[in-house]
Structure formats: C-alpha cells, structure tokens
C-alpha cells in the first residue's frame with residue numbers, strides 16, 4: 001500500500017502537498033515522488049527514500065503550482081529505485097499517474113499495448129499507457145480515465161495529472177481515497193488527517209468513483225452506479241489530535257494516550273457495545289477474525305467469550321473461507337481491523353455473505369466499516385505509528401466487554417473496567433520507566449527473546465512478541481508457559497532472556513515454569529503485580545481484575561519502544577512495513 005495526495009485550486013499546491021505527503025508516510029516510505037503543473041507542462045521529481053531525503057536532493061520549495069499529485073511508496077511490483085518510484089508516465093510524459101493497489105491482469109493489459117515503451121517494473125505504468133492509448137484515439141481525459149479504470153482487475157486507486165487539461169483525476173477502486181473540500185480548492189488523499197490542517201469538510205469516495213478535481217470545484221461519477229450518493233461529512237478530528245506534538249515519535253504518543261481512551265470508553269463507549277451484543281445469538285457460535293495485532297485482539301475476544309460459556313473461536317483472516325463451511329446463519333463473525341482495509345480480510349468478505357458481520361473498526365469510511373452489518377467504532381483516534389498500540393488495547397477491552405454483555409454478565413466486568421481506568425494512570429510512574437530502561441538495555445543486543453504466560457497471559461505474550469519483532473528487530477517468540485518444558489527448554493542457557501507475564505490468577509502455575517528456566521541459568525524478566533523469587537528483573541504492573549493483562553501489555557509496548565529507540569530505529573517507520581496492508 002502507498003499514500004496518495006493531490007490538490008487542484010487557486011492556492012500554491014506545493015506546501016500543502018509536501019506537508020500532506022509527510023503525513024502519509026506511515027502508509028509506505030520506500031520512495032517518494034510528485035508531479036505538478038509547471039507552466040502547462042508536467043514536472044516530475046522522484047527517487048527512492050523518505051520524503052525529506054528526496055526533497056533535499058530535488059528541492060521544490062521555490063516552486064509555485066496550482067495542481068499536483070504526490071506519492072509515497074511501499075513496493076509491491078519492482079525494486080525500490082528511482083525508476084519504479086511514482087509517478088509513472090506514458091510515452092509522451094504528458095500523463096502522470098500515482099497509484100495504490102495491485103493490478104492483477106497486468107500481463108493481459110501490457111499485451112494490448114505492444115507499441116508503447118515501458119520503462120519501469122511497476123504495474124502502475126500500465127495505467128498511464130492505457131490512458132494515453134484512449135486519448136490518442138480521440139477520447140477526452142475524463143473518458144480515457146474511466147475506460148482505463150474499467151479494464152483494471154484488482155484493487156487500484158490512483159490519481160492522474162496531465163498537461164492535456166487543467167484537472168486532477170482520482171479513481172477509487174479498493175484502496176481508500178477521500179476528497180477534502182477547502183476554500184481555495186479540492187484535495188484528494190488516502191486519508192483525512194493529511195489535509196486536516198486546511199479543511200475538515202470531507203467526501204468519502206466509494207468503489208468505482210471517478211472524481212474530477214477542477215480549480216473551482218469537483219465532480220464525481222461512478223462506473224457502476226448512475227447516481228452516486230455523496231454527502232459532505234464534517235470530520236470531528238482536530239489537527240492537534242493527529243499531530244505528533246511534543247513527542248519524538250507517534251508510538252510513544254499513542255502509548256500514552258491509552259489511559260484517556262480507556263476513560264472515554266468507560267464514560268461513553270458502553271451503549272454501542274451493548275447494542276452489538278444484542279445482535280449476537282449467545283447460543284450459536286461467534287467467530288472472531290483479524291490479521292496481526294488485530295488477530296491477537298480477536299484471540300482475546302474468543303478467550304473471553306469461551307470463559308463466559310459462549311462457543312467462540314478466533315480465526316486468522318486468510319482462513320475465513322476455510323472455516324466458512326462450519327458457519328451457520330445463526331452465527332456471528334466479528335471482524336477486527338484498525339484500518340478497515342486489510343486485504344486478507346476484504347478478500348474474504350464475499351465468502352461470508354449471509355453470516356452476520358460485526359466490524360470492530362477504527363477508520364470511518366473504510367471498506368470494512370462500510371461492508372459490515374454493524375460497525376462498532378473502535379474510537380481510538382487515528383493511529384500513526386506503524387505498530388498497533390492503542391488500537392490493540394482498545395480492541396481487546398471492547399471485545400472483553402462484548403463477551404460479558406453477550407453472556408448477560410456485564411455486572412461482573414464493569415467494576416474491573418473502572419479499576420483499570422484508575423490504575424492505568426499508575427503505570428506511568430518514574431519507577432516504571434527506570435525498570436523498563438534497565439530491561440531495555442539488557443535486551444538491546446539480544447537476537448532472541450521468549451515471551452511466556454498462561455491463559456490470557458499467553459495472549460499478551462503473542463502481542464508483546466510481535467511488538468518487539470517489528471519495532472526492535474529482535475526475534476521474539478511467544479509460548480504458553482506450559483509448553484516450554486515440551487521442547488523449547490533445550491534452548492535455555494545463560495544468555496537466554498524470557499519475559500514472563502503473570503497476572504494473579506495464572507501466576508502460581510507460571511511460577512513453576514520460570515523456576516525450570518531459571519534452574520538452567522536462563523534470565524527471567526517478570527511483568528507482574530507481585531515480585532517472584534525467580535525474577536532477575538521485575539517490572540511492576542497494576543491490578544485491574546479481568547483487565548490486569550491490559551496494564552501488562554502497555555508495559556510491553558513501552559519496553560519495545562525503548563529497545564527500538566536504544567537501537568536507533570525509527571519505531572514509527574520500521575523497515576519493510578507499512579501501516580495498512582492492502583495487498584494479498
């Protein structure tokens with residue numbers, strides 16, 4: 001997936017678009033490129049690297065232009081280099097395209113364009129040549145863009161700038177695109193926060209939409225529907241909410257937002273969860289799905305459902321079609337996704353038509369939020385760090401509450417939520433930071449770390465190990481503590497560090513397992529409410545009843561962040577990753 005932003009209007013587009021594309025770097029940061037109108041011609045600057053690095057080589061701060069399209073890339077087709085950076089042009093250099101998605105019928109389309117000269121290894125380039133082909137036959141730019149779109153198979157949202165007219169074109173097919181309506185002109189972008197400084201008036205585009213951005217307005221038509229119905233939404237987010245502010249990284253900002261989000265959930269989030277629970281048949285089966293951290297949140301949900309006597313299972317999103325044969329129309333599937341755009345989920349949706357779908361989704365207007373029977377808003381605010389932090393905890397808490405509401409046992413859990421909302425503030429105290437710093441310094445040079453726990457603590461271990469892998473580049477493996485003696489114990493020596501999660505209930509059994517590791521010279525880092533004689537390092541977590549695991553997860557996020565920073569990694573932009581994975 002990649003980030004796209006474009007503008008057409010009466011102001012200088014360049015500062016808006018530079019600012020906007022830097023905001024979109026969480027979507028991909030292999031390469032940057034832009035095309036803008038330069039006295040009736042299309043100028044292009046692009047290269048491999050982050051936005052600021054490419055712009056320091058090819059400065060555009062003196063440029064004045066009223067329209068342009070900018071792109072930040074996460075490579076899918078073709079190596080990370082200058083040629084493959086977007087925009088990609090046609091043979092004449094008059095039509096420039098930036099793209100987010102994958103064209104699945106690339107070979108077939110290229111075969112239709114034998115007389116065109118392709119210079120890159122990208123799939124995107126075929127779009128500019130297809131438009132060129134139509135225009136050369138006499139079509140207007142608008143109808144060339146439309147007939148090109150109709151030929152593309154796969155998820156392909158893109159923007160086009162051409163010297164043949166004065167418009168900017170935007171097509172939504174799969175990956176998200178929104179319009180921002182400012183006084184001076186119109187934006188098109190992969191997300192709202194990229195232009196929030198300039199306007200909060202937004203039009204969410206639908207699949208098949210072709211938007212034409214003129215200097216003084218816009219027009220939307222849809223390839224599949226005669227009358228596309230688009231309302232203007234006033235987005236409530238403020239620019240300050242999505243800015244990094246005084247923090248060095250979004251990841252730490254988002255970790256520290258969690259206490260306030262938990263309080264907000266307690267104060268105003270419960271009615272929607274109750275409503276969602278009312279849609280679930282408690283005597284049928286509940287399937288919960290997601291990818292990555294969202295899958296781990298789904299496992300928490302399934303665990304809590306089962307604990308409350310409800311038949312439930314967590315399935316990875318790519319396995320939905322396999323499990324479809326077990327589902328009946330009384331069952332419910334709960335789909336968890338921060339972005340609402342993860343391809344493994346979206347591609348599985350067709351296979352579960354007829355099954356009741358509840359989406360726990362953070363992004364308004366996303367494909368998933370628009371496709372489910374009931375959208376339960378995660379309400380975590382935009383998450384910009386590539387690693388999920390606040391959206392994981394929000395999902396895990398909401399799914400726990402959903403399980404208790406579905407079972408009619410919410411009275412058992414609400415006091416714990418109140419306790420969590422108080423005690424979560426007590427995590428962030430100087431002694432905690434000192435303990436985490438000490439452990440981070442120990443883990444910094446390790447190549448392998450284990451995370452263990454039993455029951456719910458094992459689910460914390462899964463999520464914690466993913467965090468350390470992605471932001472600190474350390475191979476981290478999660479194991480149920482009970483499984484350790486069935487093989488992995490052979491790996492223990494004096495260099496091995498094991499992080500042990502111990503909530504009160506599971507603590508005593510896990511304690512036996514860490515003794516086994518300790519007696520073979522392994523080092524134990526305990527994240528627990530109480531110290532244990534086997535711990536070499538102890539990080540104190542806070543009690544919160546059934547939600548105690550949340551305070552432990554927050555500590556593990558902080559630990560991964562600290563190790564990342566010690567290793568001089570940018571935790572907001574870990575190598576090879578991007579925030580939402582819109583490819584198979």
Ligand code: F6R
Pocket residue numbers: 290291292293294295336337338339340341342386387388389466467470579580581
């Ligand atoms: C890990 C992480 C990813 C996402 C996964 C699903 O920190 O962020 O594993 O959880 O790519 O993304 P969403 O939730 O957008 O479907």
